[in-house]
Amino acid sequence: MADLVTITIWALFVANSLWLPRLSGGAGFISFVLAMAVNEIPLVFIVVIAVSLAISRRGDLPTEWLGRAWWLSWVLIGAALVWIQIRARTARPALESALSKSLGQNWRAEIRPELAGQLNTRARWWPGILLPFQRHRRDVERIRNLSYGPDPRFHRLDIYRSRHIKRPSPVLIHLHEGGFVQGGKSREAVTLLNLLAAHGWLCISANYRLRRAAEFPNPLVDAKRAIAWTRDHANNFDADGSQVYLVGCSAGGHLAASAALTPNQPRFQPGFEDAKTDIAGVISIYGYLGARTDDPASSPVALAHHEAPPMLLIQGANDSMLPPGARGGWADSLRSASRSPVVYAELPNTQHAFDYLASVRARATADAAEAFLAWVRSREQPAKTMEHRIDPRLP
Numbered sequence: 258m259a260d261l262v263t264i265t266i267w268a269l270f271v272a273n274s275l276w277l278p279r280l281s282g283g284a285g286f287i288s289f290v291l292a293m294a295v296n297e298i299p300l301v302f303i304v305v306i307a308v309s310l311a312i313s314r315r316g317d318l319p320t321e322w323l324g325r326a327w328w329l330s331w332v333l334i335g336a337a338l339v340w341i342q343i344r345a346r347t348a349r350p351a352l353e354s355a356l357s358k359s360l361g362q363n364w365r366a367e368i369r370p371e372l373a374g375q376l377n378t379r380a381r382w383w384p385g386i387l388l389p390f391q392r393h394r395r396d397v398e399r400i401r402n403l404s405y406g407p408d409p410r411f412h413r414l415d416i417y418r419s420r421h422i423k424r425p426s427p428v429l430i431h432l433h434e435g436g437f438v439q440g441g442k443s444r445e446a447v448t449l450l451n452l453l454a455a456h457g458w459l460c461i462s463a464n465y466r467l468r469r470a471a472e473f474p475n476p477l478v479d480a481k482r483a484i485a486w487t488r489d490h491a492n493n494f495d496a497d498g499s500q501v502y503l504v505g506c507s508a509g510g511h512l513a514a515s516a517a518l519t520p521n522q523p524r525f526q527p528g529f530e531d532a533k534t535d536i537a538g539v540i541s542i543y544g545y546l547g548a549r550t551d552d553p554a555s556s557p558v559a560l561a562h563h564e565a566p567p568m569l570l571i572q573g574a575n576d577s578m579l580p581p582g583a584r585g586g587w588a589d590s591l592r593s594a595s596r597s598p599v600v601y602a603e604l605p606n607t608q609h610a611f612d613y614l615a616s617v618r619a620r621a622t623a624d625a626a627e628a629f630l631a632w633v634r635s636r637e638q639p640a641k642t643m644e645h646r647i648d649p650r651l652p
Contacts, residue, residue: 565597
């Protein structure tokens with residue numbers, strides 16, 4: 258009986274990741290939880306299964322037929338996990354296709370040589386299999402829990418920077434996921450932060466107000482405060498405060514896009530109204546870009562305008578944590594309003610929070626994000642700074 262229960266549980270996990278049903282609500286959350294690790298590091302689970310079978314004693318089965326069925330079940334589960342790992346490699350061509358569609362077929366040739374030399378153009382899949390739990394790199398220094406605002410609980414950030422490259426660095430600020438109720442600066446996008454830091458970027462991952470303190474627009478104010486702090490302290494970390502980019506995951510994607518679309522607006526900068534908070538580009542990874550409240554300013558899509566910076570939106574095709582059908586619509590709305598490129602990449606067979614681990618998809622996404630940022634930095638005429646632009650739609 259115990260053997261049957263064990264096989265059934267494993268089969269449930271694997272079947273959910275194999276088909277990734279497009280569910281919503283509570284069922285969608287359960288599907289997301291079941292697939293979060295299995296869909297990203299399936300070969301690890303093969304090792305777990307193999308070790309558990311090797312050290313355990315199979316219970317006596319009453320017939321030879323049941324014994325064969327027992328072994329066949331484990332073989333099928335293992336084969337399914339191998340296939341889940343193989344198909345993860347589709348993320349890289351999906352990202353490349355989306356970038357080429359929006360930026361042009363020769364977009365990589367437009368990247369300045371000194372920036373292009375750092376980019377990974379080879380489809381390296383093995384680190385995502387052999388190093389799926391990588392959180393740190395020896396060539397990257399992490400400075401933790403610096404204060405960027407008055408709240409001692411939420412206004413904290415971490416800095417990632419190269420131990421060897423000392424030069425004026427561009428800056429990437431990361432905002433975490435969590436639905437504005439939970440999460441933290443040390444969870445998602447660590448693969449991206451480490452990669453860029455190793456290549457000379459100053460990377461910052463910031464907390465912001467959550468739960469009861471997260472009523473709109475408090476988290477957006479925090480994102481703006483982090484931008485202002487970065488500009489004020491960039492020189493202390495050998496960084497170029499004029500080159501600031503944003504990346505956000507899920508709720509953080511909402512904040513990153515909202516901050517990018519409301520540069521220098523006093524309403525969202527109480528107490529630091531004169532601070533420059535315009536940014537040069539934004540990346541949203543499985544970001545929620547709809548409204549939080551009845552206030553139009555709580556929706557990045559509603560804030561879209563023609564002076565928006567370049568954007569890269571990366572979503573999972575099977576994301577059950579976002580409203581079905583809205584993801585492509587958000588991209589279309591932003592694209593129709595902006596003069597700058599809005600790249601929309603949808604990754605096949607991909608759930609929410611796929612970059613929590615250093616998986617094949619997380620590494621492919623990090624490479625694509627770095628290439629997109631290099632392209633933005635290489636543009637001949639960077640977007641002009643928008644001085645205190647006030648959107649007439651905002652009260």
